[in-house]
Amino acid sequence: MVTHSRVAIVGAGAVGASLAYALMFKNICSEILIVDINPEIVRAQVLDLADAACVSHTSIRAATAEEAGQADIIVISAGAKQKDGEPRTKLIERNYRVLNNIIGGMQPIRPDAVMLMVANPVDILTHIARKLSGLPPNQVIGSGTYLDTTRLCVYLGEIFDVNPQSVNAFVLGEHGDSQMIAWDSATIGGQPLHTFPQWETLDREAIGKAVSGKAMEIIRLKGATFYGIGACAADLVHTIILNKKIVHPVSVFVEKYGVTLSMPAKIGWEGVQQVYEVPLGKEEEEQLVQSAEALREIEELY
Structure with a gap:
């Protein structure tokens, strides 16, 4: 073992x-x-x-x-x-x-x-x-936005007709109201999402709401969510145990923002081995900063 x-x-x-x-x-x-x-x-x-x-x-x-x-x-x-x-x-x-x-x-x-x-x-x-x-x-x-990111990739996989594992896109920031999607850096097979024909009719705002609101829909229907987060947490444990060095969006202290929020991070035996910065557009960077500031107000109390 x-x-x-x-x-x-x-x-x-x-x-x-x-x-x-x-x-x-x-x-x-x-x-x-x-x-x-x-x-x-x-x-x-x-x-x-x-x-x-x-x-x-x-x-x-x-x-x-x-x-x-x-x-x-x-x-x-x-x-x-x-x-x-x-x-x-x-x-x-x-x-x-x-x-x-x-x-x-x-x-x-x-x-x-x-x-x-x-x-x-x-x-x-x-x-x-x-x-x-x-x-x-x-x-x-x-666990941060790992589950949110999984939900995003499933939605995009259906829209672009590919396996969700082939979608490289991240939900970043808070796991909650101020989370944001890094659309500018999203790719499928290395090809930017905005170069696909489906991009023109992609309702990004609706997808964002669907991703952030899915948990509440499950709670409304059956009272709680547990399979999705259970599977994501098990995958993170798997990654640590086998030192797999896979990049997942997890909650971790990020020096640049001075708070704990979700960013893509390489995971292994020591936990987080490296935090990666995702290329963001100006508007996306502002959204992430706002998310960090919303978290900082509460984190400073503890």
């Missing part, structure tokens, strides 16, 4: 369980540890997931927060959910307390661990987790 392969998942709800399930079928982890404040939900998820072990070589068990702190990769999916009519600032305050308890219980965290945040608002919580954990910025990352 490869090294860097002991994974702790903190939060045994639907997202944490979906992530564990996806990871089991990748057969890359030596062990998956499930941690939650509710021991009954941990036991239930472990018992259920263990039944899937018949087609996986990964062992899965309940663990303590202290044990999670010694894992190679620590994924945090636990967090308070936003209540109806609750201001975002109140949600962040509640999640700050949740994170403080979680990370406090993990101490001492192994110094070479990579921490992956998938709870929302992911950019702010990634910033907070970095401060609370004491880990270097490159070792604390968030």
Whole structure:
């Protein structure tokens, strides 16, 4: 079994369980540890997931927060959910307390661990987790706009009649209201998107709204989203464990903007190995700066 392969998942709800399930079928982890404040939900998820072990070589068990702190990769999916009519600032305050308890219980965290945040608002919580954990910025990352970018590539794949994996386009900035699409640098097979005939009739504003609003549509229909983010988080863990050095848009501290937001980053054993700047038009650069400023106002409070 490869090294860097002991994974702790903190939060045994639907997202944490979906992530564990996806990871089991990748057969890359030596062990998956499930941690939650509710021991009954941990036991239930472990018992259920263990039944899937018949087609996986990964062992899965309940663990303590202290044990999670010694894992190679620590994924945090636990967090308070936003209540109806609750201001975002109140949600962040509640999640700050949740994170403080979680990370406090993990101490001492192994110094070479990579921490992956998938709870929302992911950019702010990634910033907070970095401060609370004491880990270097490159070792604390968030799922960020990876899922948004995946959704964008699926939409464009349908419009341009290609496999989404052949689309090279990014959603950048905040995973939220101020996120933006880097249209000027989007390509298919190395060919700029704006050189294709479909570009003339492409409703970019509608696509942007569809990408950012898809989660709310799923929540409206079935109450929560978990398969998409579970799969994306599992892919990020896979990339770290195998040191694949794949470029994904993730939440990371970006010196140029002085905040934690999503930019394309090379991912490997150390977490983020390099952050890449996407060529942006003047209007796009302004949108990204605005997104960074919106995040800075909140990040400076923590």
